[in-house]
Amino acid sequence: MPSVLAWIDHDSKARERTLRILSLFQEKESRDELGLGSVRDSFADQLFPGTSTIQTRLRYMLFVPWIYHSLEEKRLPAESFSIQADKLERDLVQPLMDSDDQAGVFGKTAGKRLKRLPSSVCWAGLGVWGIRITPFSQDEYHRRIDETYRGRNTLTALEKDAKARGDDIDVEQRMATLSWHPRLPAPPEDFPGAVNFALSREEAEFVRDRIHVACPNSLLSFLALHCEPADTQAPWEHPDYGRFSEQHKELLTHARLFSEVMHGAALSYNVQLARLRNHEDLVAEHQANFDEWTANLSLEEIRSWSVNRLWELTMDHGHTITPQTRFFVQQWIDHTRRSPNDLLTNADALTLIKRREMKLKGTRSRFRNQRALEQWGGYSGVGRLVYRWPNVKVLLNDLYQGMSREEKC
Template structure:
């Protein structure tokens, strides 16, 4: 009963904090993704790097045009002056209607609900809400739930401004168009929805739409890899962001961040291999033991040890400790000891003292639920946990960038 009360209290608070709400939803989504569990408590560092490289993105975004679909749907409800008491329900119905059309379009890649259909629980509006704010397509820090609940206030404010504008015109006074800025929830330059939206919809951006989104990324994500690639590249056929062939031309600040990101990814990956190898040994599973030993050998053969030996750790902490991302003292200590172990001998994580460091970290985080001490928790281990390499949302970002580049290369009269 106590746990249920705490959970309800936290979720109620999140309704009024869009950034915290998105962070929590992203965490819940990660638990549903294969091999993405944060077993060693490095999520805050991972997310800080990802937010700097690809601001406004998440691991569950699929296609770029949802950044326009969502405001178009809401604008249509606002134009009909749907009241707050019905707004959430009408928004849900309209969004599901759009998704049904998208699932029958020629290009269904990235369509929400391809498998779950009408049973889909999390709609694109929730997935893209934080990104819409980060890219300046919606205004303010209002959470999605608060926007739904306060829509009547927006209507009333707009009515008052419209009356004042008519009064000024009747008197022959100059109209103060800046009055509308306080009640414009969406960017005034947002391209208009197609006339047949949402009945006929596709993921193909028109050139006008792509240029608008590109401008918003440049204005609101300056200095990020996302913004630089949007303007300076047209190829994303690599599995990790630091492998991108155009990065030789990118600013030194981005190169430095990618350098830290790559090295952090390397040490986290070998830590995960050590963790899973030790669990395989506890389970006495020869095939998994052999598999993780082979994966370690592959890692050791490719890891840039010279870069790890010369890694400027103070500069790394300065890079990742940004507002909104709290790195605890224990996490810092764990990472620094981990780097020291690898610098001394990477083999120690597989067959030496480094193994204890991994065990102690997991036990510290999980307590009685530790797989090292809890037989039931060990039985629930599926053979891998957190073993995929950190690439900081690159897979999602390159899909969004591909949509953007295709749109910017489209003709002005492309069917929308």
């Protein structure tokens, strides 16, 4: 289902449409059946750092530090710190469900029994955006909170002595004792008893500024600072594409071509599985999708595409792209360049897909494990790679709404 996004303009129909659209964040990016995740995530992290496909609403990036900061203010000891944080996160579910905007609520179905808490989803992004200052993992932060308190006590004594001597305060030393950005906006007075996803103007400005300072060269920063929410299915279709930097245009061009070409590999995989299952309807459906892919393939552009430049842009950006992955991608591109219409009858092209999946899944391969084949749902990795764009659109829409909101006097 294609995803669209608009912003709320105080019209009830527009608001309802936006809320329906926001629910599309639940449609996750294509499953990584052929081991392309390292390339996909390299592109996504460069374009949209601090985001993920399981991130839902932007205000969670404030809910989490608000909860932890409140516990630090109470000097809650390590032995009960994580337990109380867990409880407060689960307590957010009902107030959010009672609000008029329920799209993106963690625990919308499971309630307080949700298995994955917002903090675990947001932790990495909070660090990337510079909202979280503590360098520790979430578990280590919990365990070392008493050490954090002792460090602050020591700093207080040192600053008192420095003040008595007329010396300046060591700002870097003070920052080293903080867990969260010192300009973190204060939570609403009724938080967490009553809460919703609407950012205040102050909150939106804070998040926008953190993204800009921490990730100044990212497309995420440019979109947050200069663009309105866009009704597109992929980032390279953005109406402000012409204003993007040459660096972003190059990244998006390679990301688009990689998505386009490797979509054919995913379709080939599904055709082969449907044939193996002797499922005529599925074979026909996937075959039709494959035929549509070949008909719309920008073959001239793909034939002139520099795959060496693809690897220059994606390697060494925090993700390991193995020689085996590069070989598989290059081989599929070569087959596609030669004759895309023959890919479902070309034995070498079919074997390339089969061997790749078998190598990745081992004994769980659907080509060698009959039970795994029987459990196959009929569709695997058929969504095009769009590099977290559906989730990013939701976050940018939340930010735009906050930036457009007038502050109360």
